[in-house]
Amino acid sequence: MSDYATIGVFLLLTMAFPIAAMAASWMFRPKPKSSEDKMLPYECGVDTKGKTWIRFRVSYFLYALVFLAFDVGVVFLFPWAAKFKFLGIYAFAAMLIFISLLLIGLWYAWKEGALEWY
Amino acid sequence: MNYALLSTEVLTAVIGLTVLVAGLILPQRGKKVVGILAMLMTMLVLVVASLHFTDYEVFFGGVYQVDAYGSFFKILFLSAGLLVMLMGGKYVERFEERSSEFYALTILATLGMIIMACAGDLITIYVGLELMTISFYILTAYVLNDEASAEAGLKYLILGAISSAVLLFGMSLVFAMTGTTIVRDIAAQFTVQPAMIAGIVLMIAGFAFKISAVPFHMWVPDIYQGAPTPVTAYLAVASKAAGFAALARVFMLAFPLDQFNWSLALAILAAITIVVGNLIALAQKDVKRLLAYSSIAQAGYILAGLAAANVYGLKGVLFYAMLYVFSNTGAFAVTTAVEVETGSTDITAFNGLAKRSPFIAAVMTICMLSLAGIPPLAGFVGKFYLFSGAIESGYLWLAFIGLIMSMVSVYYYLTVAKAMYIGPAESEEGMAIGGAARFALWACLAGTILFGVFPAPLSQMTQCAIGLFF
Numbered sequence: 001m002s003d004y005a006t007i008g009v010f011l012l013l014t015m016a017f018p019i020a021a022m023a024a025s026w027m028f029r030p031k032p033k034s035s036e037d038k039m040l041p042y043e044c045g046v047d048t049k050g051k052t053w054i055r056f057r058v059s060y061f062l063y064a065l066v067f068l069a070f071d072v073g074v075v076f077l078f079p080w081a082a083k084f085k086f087l088g089i090y091a092f093a094a095m096l097i098f099i100s101l102l103l104i105g106l107w108y109a110w111k112e113g114a115l116e117w118y
Numbered sequence: 119m120n121y122a123l124l125s126t127e128v129l130t131a132v133i134g135l136t137v138l139v140a141g142l143i144l145p146q147r148g149k150k151v152v153g154i155l156a157m158l159m160t161m162l163v164l165v166v167a168s169l170h171f172t173d174y175e176v177f178f179g180g181v182y183q184v185d186a187y188g189s190f191f192k193i194l195f196l197s198a199g200l201l202v203m204l205m206g207g208k209y210v211e212r213f214e215e216r217s218s219e220f221y222a223l224t225i226l227a228t229l230g231m232i233i234m235a236c237a238g239d240l241i242t243i244y245v246g247l248e249l250m251t252i253s254f255y256i257l258t259a260y261v262l263n264d265e266a267s268a269e270a271g272l273k274y275l276i277l278g279a280i281s282s283a284v285l286l287f288g289m290s291l292v293f294a295m296t297g298t299t300i301v302r303d304i305a306a307q308f309t310v311q312p313a314m315i316a317g318i319v320l321m322i323a324g325f326a327f328k329i330s331a332v333p334f335h336m337w338v339p340d341i342y343q344g345a346p347t348p349v350t351a352y353l354a355v356a357s358k359a360a361g362f363a364a365l366a367r368v369f370m371l372a373f374p375l376d377q378f379n380w381s382l383a384l385a386i387l388a389a390i391t392i393v394v395g396n397l398i399a400l401a402q403k404d405v406k407r408l409l410a411y412s413s414i415a416q417a418g419y420i421l422a423g424l425a426a427a428n429v430y431g432l433k434g435v436l437f438y439a440m441l442y443v444f445s446n447t448g449a450f451a452v453t454t455a456v457e458v459e460t461g462s463t464d465i466t467a468f469n470g471l472a473k474r475s476p477f478i479a480a481v482m483t484i485c486m487l488s489l490a491g492i493p494p495l496a497g498f499v500g501k502f503y504l505f506s507g508a509i510e511s512g513y514l515w516l517a518f519i520g521l522i523m524s525m526v527s528v529y530y531y532l533t534v535a536k537a538m539y540i541g542p543a544e545s546e547e548g549m550a551i552g553g554a555a556r557f558a559l560w561a562c563l564a565g566t567i568l569f570g571v572f573p574a575p576l577s578q579m580t581q582c583a584i585g586l587f588f
Contacts, residue, residue: 104138
């Protein structure tokens with residue numbers, strides 16, 4: 001049961017820490033009157049123009065998705081390439097199958113117009 | 119390791135990709151071939167899976183298993199997929215240029231289910247589950263210009279993601295306590311601890327969502343109604359069976375009953391599911407929604423067999439899951455045909471169906487009577503196994519609830535029959551359904567009647583399959 005007590009103490013500490021940090025900064029900071037500038041969502045950078053709840057092109061999403069497939073592919077390719085000689089022909093065949101599966105996905109996305117910007 | 123034993127899985131993956139590529143290569147007018155190609159190749163894989171029924175091999179130290187239990191479910195999923203593709207032909211024509219992807223996604227969902235049923239490792243189960251559910255998210259939202267379908271797809275995505283997270287959290291707790299994700303090794307490391315119990319409860323919740331047990335059933339009615347009807351049929355029969363396959367394997371093998379009694383939790387879930395599913399179904403006016411609530415109730419019956427956790431109960435689970443494929447797909451095939459013809463699934467759309475097409479009305483009636491558990495149809499034999507299993511394990515009250523609620527269910531199944539036989543017919547002209555759909559209807563009818571009057575072969579198959587647990 002003492003293992004669970006450790007988790008409980010840890011939970012209490014993690015909850016207490018942000019409260020303490022915010023309380024400390026509230027104690028030490030200057031407290032000027034609030035103004036319109038202070039209430040803006042961002043205190044630095046460029047002020048937003050117009051509404052922030054707008055629709056984004058779906059193309060961004062499709063690009064990201066296609067990119068992600070190959071991004072993850074590279075994660076597998078690097079360790080395989082580093083140990084290529086040791087792993088031999090079996091791993092080479094497995095990798096070929098893996099890449100070809102990804103390529104079919106890319107082919108489909110390309111053909112369906114996921115890579116066109118319009 | 120003999121990789122040839124994985125031929126079913128490899129072939130399923132290959133045909134899924136072949137169908138996808140065929141849809142890319144073929145010109146628009148050649149795309150009709152894709153559906154036929156998908157059906158023929160699925161039939162071939164079904165034959166391969168049936169020939170490999172008794173194979174046994176453990177891959178990668180228990181991560182993946184080829185055994186009779188997995189093979190039984192492979193046959194189940196492939197038959198369900200084949201029946202759905204056959205009966206959905208006319209409906210799929212509505213998807214026009216996107217119809218070839220429909221077949222590819224259906225086959226990939228089947229692959230996910232096969233992996234779920236054969237996986238001997240929690241993470242592999244999860245990967246199979248995700249392959250299945252992600253394919254279903256897309257299929258559910260397939261009718262792009264229909265608001266109900268898009269809404270159903272989005273709802274399924276959000277709720278499915280939450281339930282997957284719950285399941286995964288439960289798995290991670292079990293892993294934390296035992297140090298392994300391999301189902302057989304978990305049993306050796308099993309100790310009853312608060313975190314372990316929390317893990318088991320979370321896993322029950324995650325799986326209960328997939329099999330739509332009350333109180334995790336809220337998603338079912340809306341999604342079953344919004345999804346294209348063939349997809350609803352596939353969701354109701356195969357996705358549910360996949361959930362049961364993984365649930366039974368994990369709970370029977372990983373969590374020893376004599377150390378922690380999870381069966382009472384499942385029995386209570388089963389009882390609530392049977393009562394709530396049947397009672398709400400009584401008030402439904404839309405046949406698709408009625409079948410959705412009926413499928414919740416059916417999940418409760420199957421769960422009762424799993425709660426029993428003995429030979430009879432588990433035989434019942436497998437037997438019922440198989441006959442459910444034929445009875446429920448038959449009912450959905452008729453609903454699809456009516457929807458294609460009249461554009462509605464309201465119960466008034468079934469009025470006078472017996473005059474328009476006596477065959478279709480007969481299939482619907484027989485399938486629904488089987489679901490209600492009327493002898494000599496298959497549903498009766500299945501329920502007999504399930505409830506005898508429950509009584510043998512001391513859940514007499516559960517068997518009583520099941521019996522009383524089965525009687526209640528006869529009412530709502532018969533309201534559809536009433537509409538078909540004595541409802542006022544608006545037109546008397548016959549209904550044209552395609553040859554493939556007619557074949558699917560005959561297959562469903564044959565399965566429903568044959569398993570009822572001659573249950574021995576299927577019973578022997580289930581006996582062989584559950585040899586894994588005893």
